[in-house]
Amino acid sequence: MSDNMDDNVNENSDKNSTEPMISCEGLVKIFKSDEIEVVALQGLNLTVEQGEMMAIIGNSGSGKSTLLNMLGGLDRPSAGQVSVGGWDLLKIRDDQLVEYKRNTVGFVWQNNARNLLPYLSALENVEMPMLLTGKLDRAYAKQLLEWVGLKDRMHNKLHQLSGGEQQRVAIAISLSNKPKMLLADEPTGSVDTATSDQIMSIFRKVNRELGITIVIVTHDLTLAGKVDRVVAIRDGLTSTEFVKRNPNLDLAAADPGFGGGGLQEVHEAFVVVDRVGRLQVPKEYLEAVGIGGRASMEFDGEKIVITAPKSLEGDKS
Numbered sequence: 001m002s003d004n005m006d007d008n009v010n011e012n013s014d015k016n017s018t019e020p021m022i023s024c025e026g027l028v029k030i031f032k033s034d035e036i037e038v039v040a041l042q043g044l045n046l047t048v049e050q051g052e053m054m055a056i057i058g059n060s061g062s063g064k065s066t067l068l069n070m071l072g073g074l075d076r077p078s079a080g081q082v083s084v085g086g087w088d089l090l091k092i093r094d095d096q097l098v099e100y101k102r103n104t105v106g107f108v109w110q111n112n113a114r115n116l117l118p119y120l121s122a123l124e125n126v127e128m129p130m131l132l133t134g135k136l137d138r139a140y141a142k143q144l145l146e147w148v149g150l151k152d153r154m155h156n157k158l159h160q161l162s163g164g165e166q167q168r169v170a171i172a173i174s175l176s177n178k179p180k181m182l183l184a185d186e187p188t189g190s191v192d193t194a195t196s197d198q199i200m201s202i203f204r205k206v207n208r209e210l211g212i213t214i215v216i217v218t219h220d221l222t223l224a225g226k227v228d229r230v231v232a233i234r235d236g237l238t239s240t241e242f243v244k245r246n247p248n249l250d251l252a253a254a255d256p257g258f259g260g261g262g263l264q265e266v267h268e269a270f271v272v273v274d275r276v277g278r279l280q281v282p283k284e285y286l287e288a289v290g291i292g293g294r295a296s297m298e299f300d301g302e303k304i305v306i307t308a309p310k311s312l313e314g315d316k317s
């Protein structure tokens with residue numbers, strides 16, 4: 001960490017090991033163009049602990065990539081609070097943002113090939129970001145390629161490697177700056193099942209052995225079954241959280257083909273309730289009981305019961 005860090009921005013950065021890695025509260029992102037405003041994140045809450053390996057799922061357009069871009073410092077939030085590794089990403093200065101991206105985050109995208117240099121070898125590709133930051137460490141670059149199972153291919157040019165192998169080179173590159181957190185956007189989106197399993201095992205190993213926090217954005221529920229916790233985003237808000245029932249069970253190791261049964265079988269589902277008590281009721285539940293703009297809520301001493309409005313019924317007669 002640099003000495004020029006602004007105390008007011010980041011007084012705890014990386015110092016307090018009990019701080020969550022990610023903390024978002026009421027996070028808002030609005031995209032404005034000439035004609036329209038799109039509210040992509042509508043006050044999202046999310047906490048990710050240090051050393052967690054978790055996934056974010058949601059339909060297309062729900063705000064997953066927007067969130068990942070905020071967390072990675074690629075785009076600025078509009079309002080709310082977001083801190084990662086002690087950095088306040090709302091107040092962070094541009095020069096600090098460069099340092100943040102260099103030291104705190106690693107990225108893996110769905111289609112990494114476009115970010116790799118085809119005329120260089122796998123090893124040279126991993127060394128490139130090290131060269132750019134003036135910290136070349138060939139032994140570590142080789143170790144990373146060994147980690148992702150490419151020890152014997154490290155001197156091959158990129159174009160001589162398959163798509164899955166190139167994706168593994170990209171994972172090695174994402175770790176070259178020794179980040180505290182890895183952000184992966186649909187990392188297995190364009191590979192076959194065997195490669196997808198292999199990539200998830202690499203993530204798990206990196207998570208366990210290097211203690212790197214991993215956040216994976218995905219549509220793929222099979223993948224989501226291989227992480228400890230899954231948070232579902234709906235309409236730019238965190239809505240449901242699935243937590244692994246048996247945290248000691250290593251699903252990926254137990255059965256590489258695991259996941260066909262869906263999330264509910266291995267995870268317990270919780271509705272996310274924010275600090276002021278707001279929660280999101282699934283649309284299908286509201287439709288099933290005919291709730292539109294308002295509802296009745298009762299507390300019977302044990303349960304909170306939400307029903308279609310009934311208070312004025314008696315007054316009519």
Ligand SMILES: Nc1ncnc2c1ncn2[C@@H]1O[C@H](COP(=O)(O)OP(=O)(O)OP(=O)(O)O)[C@@H](O)[C@H]1O
Binds near residue numbers: 032038039063065
């Ligand atoms: N640069 C932008 N300008 C305007 N609107 C945007 C921009 N980026 C995203 N949006 C809008 O914000 C909303 C959330 O988009 P986002 O890409 O985060 O969703 P997503 O969940 O990642 O979707 P997908 O799974 O299809 O990638 C969408 O309505 C999208 O159209």
